Structures are given as structure tokens and as C-alpha cells.
Amino acid sequence: MEPAARCTPGRRPHAGVLISPSILNADLGDLKGTLARIATADTAHIDVMDGHFVPNLTLGAPVVQWIQRYTTIPLDVHLMIEDPDRWAPAYAELGAWSVTFHMEAATSPLSVARTLRSLGARAGVALKPATPVETVIDLLEYFDQVLVMTVEPGFGGQQYIEAGTTRKLERLRERASEQGLDDLVLQVDGGVTRHTAAIAVSAGADSLVAGSSVFRSADPAAAIAGLREVAESVG
Ligand SMILES: O=C(CO)[C@H](O)[C@H](O)COP(=O)(O)O
Numbered sequence: 001m002e003p004a005a006r007c008t009p010g011r012r013p014h015a016g017v018l019i020s021p022s023i024l025n026a027d028l029g030d031l032k033g034t035l036a037r038i039a040t041a042d043t044a045h046i047d048v049m050d051g052h053f054v055p056n057l058t059l060g061a062p063v064v065q066w067i068q069r070y071t072t073i074p075l076d077v078h079l080m081i082e083d084p085d086r087w088a089p090a091y092a093e094l095g096a097w098s099v100t101f102h103m104e105a106a107t108s109p110l111s112v113a114r115t116l117r118s119l120g121a122r123a124g125v126a127l128k129p130a131t132p133v134e135t136v137i138d139l140l141e142y143f144d145q146v147l148v149m150t151v152e153p154g155f156g157g158q159q160y161i162e163a164g165t166t167r168k169l170e171r172l173r174e175r176a177s178e179q180g181l182d183d184l185v186l187q188v189d190g191g192v193t194r195h196t197a198a199i200a201v202s203a204g205a206d207s208l209v210a211g212s213s214v215f216r217s218a219d220p221a222a223a224i225a226g227l228r229e230v231a232e233s234v235g
């Protein structure tokens, strides 16, 4: 299968549901090989964890810079870090397609979003499963992506949490439609499989992050195609 078409900075790669494999539990000692295995994805999801906001430590800006050199897939950076007000702009400066920070961690979320947009990145905001949708529902015009966490952030390989998250997605989709925010991406992250992808897309998600279900598969390209097929049949 051909690699996905590259997108214009700031624009969605296409109008359909985006498939964004997370490299969290992939072979990070072979970044080039890992990225080559997901060449048909729309974006590559990069989980940045600082060991403080979440009890796990992954990678930071220097490694993201190498990833940028190794692939033309747009990078979808998910920051699970404290003080995104200070650190998030660096990822936009590196050329990330989107930079998503946690609402729970930001001091001035709208200011961070404005800075990210001014640097040419799409501005994303993420909510942990227990964070109410009300924290962001009146602010959607300031963001390009809302990430609804469907596991507690920190680790891959967990079970999808459906309770509360389906309603959150429905509320976000309703409000985005009412406001004509057609370009806003609603992303789900955590425990996404073919089964849970259908639940998420039915509730309004149009970006699926999948780590384990792609990289534990013997054929990551087939796993990506499988998620796309489910999304297209539901969406
Ligand atoms: O943000 C994350 C964890 O905090 C990861 O993106 C997510 O968990 C992906 O892995 P999996 O599909 O295995 O759940």
C-alpha cells in the first residue's frame, strides 16, 4: 500500500477519520524502522512524558527532532508534562503538525494555544478521563484538536474506558457542529482497537490513536488499514 499523502502544514491530511499510531511501546531503538512500519498512517502520535505529570518518562524535544528527520508523516505530539506553558512551544518550533498539552497541567491554556498556532502548529488540548468536558466546551474555537483520554495517561496497553468518555465525545461533537467548527479534530487515545474504534467514531471521534493494537500486530500496516475500515464503516 502507498504511504498516506502528505498534508499542508496546519491542514488536516484529509476530511475522514485520521489514524495516528502511537510509537510509545514500539522499538524506539529502531526509530527509522518503527516509522517505516506506519508509513500509511495519517499522523504519528508521539507521547512525551516527564515523570512528574505522569509516572513514566519517555522522550523529549531532541528525540522528536530525530523523528522529524526520519519521516514525512506529520507528527502529532501528545505532551504529558508539567508546565506546558514553558515547554510546548519548542515542539511547534521543531515543526510538529500538532502539539497537544493537558488542560490539567496548563496555567494559561489559551495563551499556549495562541503561541502554538502562531508557530504554525495545530493547538491541541487533552483531558484525562475524570476531567469534566466543561473545562473546555466553551473554548473550542481556540483549539484545533481536543484529545479525550480513554485510559489514565502514562502507559500503553491499558483497557479503553468507555464510561464517561462516550458522552464527552458526543458533547464535544454537538458543540463543534453548533459552532461550525468543521476543522476541529476530536481525538481518542488509549486502548483503541477495532472494537473500541467503532464506539469512539460513533460518538464523534475523528482521530484514533492506537499504540498496542498497531505495534503488537505482526503487520502494522494491516492493523492501520483495519482501523480505517472500521472508521469508514461507522463514520
Ligand atoms: O497517551 C498514551 C498513554 O498515556 C498513549 O498514546 C496510548 O496509551 C497509546 O497506547 P495504547 O493504544 O496501547 O493504549
Ligand SMILES: [Co+2]
Binding pocket: 022, 045, 046, 047, 078, 189, 209
Ligand atoms: Co498519547
